[in-house]
Amino acid sequence: MSYFAAAVARGSSGWTAAELDLAGAADIDEVADRLRDLDSEADVSLLFVESDDAYLAILRLDQGEDLRVFGSDSVFAEESRLGALLLGDIKAPALEIDDVTEPPAPVADDDEPPVTEPDIEPVGDPDLLADLGISAHQLLSLCAHEGLMPADVTAEVCQVIGCGDQVEELRE
Structure with a gap:
């Protein structure tokens, strides 16, 4: 299973970023x-x-302190050791994905409406980024939007919270 793990921390001098190696981690506490x-x-x-x-x-x-976790789909915990490590003990979020996948607004004939994937089952705390500018509704909508890859969601979230450039540098 391939993965990318980008850690960002906001201190007194702004955001710093580093790629984390999760190989060999025994549990979520590690x-x-x-x-x-x-x-x-x-x-x-x-x-x-x-x-x-x-x-x-x-x-x-x-x-x-106070670890909070969100996962885009509960299937991740079922399909991989890493998913089980990160999401194995988490309960469903307060909001259901159907609550945030509203019918698309009318669009012009040449535009395609946004498509969502309501078959995913997010888990954990969808409000974990609310004070940083990403509401639970926005996070769930990004995760449910068909065609958006996890990297796209991470990029969008990081741009909003102010560490997009740092995370993008890690990908290069």
């Missing part, structure tokens, strides 16, 4: 420790884990 190691003094630390161009998991630590 993953959280690796995230903490990026910047132990950070106000906010986030880890974006994209797997097989199909799944996204986001982990958040505030001041190194």
